[in-house]
Amino acid sequence: MIESIGQLLIVGFDGTEMSPRLHSLLTRLQPAGVVLFARNIVSAQQTHQLLRDCRACVTVPLFTCVDMEGGTVDRMRNVIGPTPSAAAVFAAGDRRLFAKHGKIIGGSCRVFGFNTDFAPVVDLAFDTSRAVMGSRAVSADPAQAVLYARGFLAGLRSAGVLGAIKHFPGLGAANLDTHHELPCVEKSWKQLWEEDIAPYRALRRDAPCVLVGHAAYPSVTHDNTPTSLSKKWIAEILRKKIGYRGLVVSDDLEMGGVLKAAPIEQAAVGHIRAGGDLALICHIEEYVTRSYEALCTKVERDARFARRAKESISRVLGFKKRSKELRRKTPTPTTARLEKLSRQLWEFGEQIRMETIKRQGQA
Numbered sequence: 001m002i003e004s005i006g007q008l009l010i011v012g013f014d015g016t017e018m019s020p021r022l023h024s025l026l027t028r029l030q031p032a033g034v035v036l037f038a039r040n041i042v043s044a045q046q047t048h049q050l051l052r053d054c055r056a057c058v059t060v061p062l063f064t065c066v067d068m069e070g071g072t073v074d075r076m077r078n079v080i081g082p083t084p085s086a087a088a089v090f091a092a093g094d095r096r097l098f099a100k101h102g103k104i105i106g107g108s109c110r111v112f113g114f115n116t117d118f119a120p121v122v123d124l125a126f127d128t129s130r131a132v133m134g135s136r137a138v139s140a141d142p143a144q145a146v147l148y149a150r151g152f153l154a155g156l157r158s159a160g161v162l163g164a165i166k167h168f169p170g171l172g173a174a175n176l177d178t179h180h181e182l183p184c185v186e187k188s189w190k191q192l193w194e195e196d197i198a199p200y201r202a203l204r205r206d207a208p209c210v211l212v213g214h215a216a217y218p219s220v221t222h223d224n225t226p227t228s229l230s231k232k233w234i235a236e237i238l239r240k241k242i243g244y245r246g247l248v249v250s251d252d253l254e255m256g257g258v259l260k261a262a263p264i265e266q267a268a269v270g271h272i273r274a275g276g277d278l279a280l281i282c283h284i285e286e287y288v289t290r291s292y293e294a295l296c297t298k299v300e301r302d303a304r305f306a307r308r309a310k311e312s313i314s315r316v317l318g319f320k321k322r323s324k325e326l327r328r329k330t331p332t333p334t335t336a337r338l339e340k341l342s343r344q345l346w347e348f349g350e351q352i353r354m355e356t357i358k359r360q361g362q363a
Helices: 001-010 021-027 044-057 086-091 096-112 127-136 142-158 189-194 200-201 231-241 264-273 285-301 303-322 334-362
Strands: 009-011 034-038 063-066 068-070 162-168 207-214 247-250 280-282
Touching: 001 009, 001 285, 009 021, 009 285, 021 044, 021 285, 034 044, 044 063, 044 096, 044 303, 063 207, 068 086, 068 096, 086 096, 086 127, 086 142, 086 334, 096 142, 096 334, 142 162, 142 200, 162 200, 189 207, 207 231, 231 247, 247 303, 264 285, 264 303, 280 285, 285 303
Parallel strands: 009 034, 009 280, 034 063, 162 207, 207 247
Antiparallel strands: none
């Protein structure tokens, strides 16, 4: 089982090309996936080659992941131009555009070599979180957030890309940025269930992955444990009460919101112990290796944890075996293909702009 422990990790790294150091890391860990950021992306051809080199290091199909929402979270802007934000697409008022947003982002992901997009956001657009979430959240109404997310996920799927709804159980009422702080959301269980959690209930069969955030909800856990480390939230509420059967991935465990609660290796072990399947560690190589070694040690010394880890490894490998998105190959992007993609993006942005102007004129 130790040889499969890497299937509990999705890892990030520095650099824009395969290096001996990165090759050694991926070959040794055999991770479930890799995640790239703008720092890794220079061009579409370079990114496609880098991801191909990453896949060559591992023996099991690889999740090649990116955060690509449009708007402020747009990793490809410098290569193919900007993609409209979720809020801008939603404000245009045409439901058909929601799927088109997912399809055009999915198409971009595919051209670059990605098969997994950590999007869409289903956090509710409450005033409390506006300064943090901005244009990433679409509506304070759960039903409207679900409409957008369902369309976006269908668009991703039509492009051959896996999606992930985030940040469970919802950061709409959080007033701090989990990249730096641990927000404490003071809402009752009843309010959370009817509002923030509603999109996860509605989309439990639509979303291949749920990405779990780092906020604390003391009305539920009676302490300040981040959701990403909470058995109550993951194993009991998400899995049992909501009945979610897909993959559960943590938000980046290098974020301040979780590291204020536990050092990185304890956070990785804690996420898996709580019922998570994939610990996401996005940047620092030492954090990746410390987490991997801690998981290996825990599996060898703790039979109960070993059973829990084995369950997630089986779920990840089973998912990969069934996933046509991971088997689908994409050719090296040509200049013509990139020009077409840039033109489609520009046209979509103009369509969003004109629909919004038209809607405002009718108001």
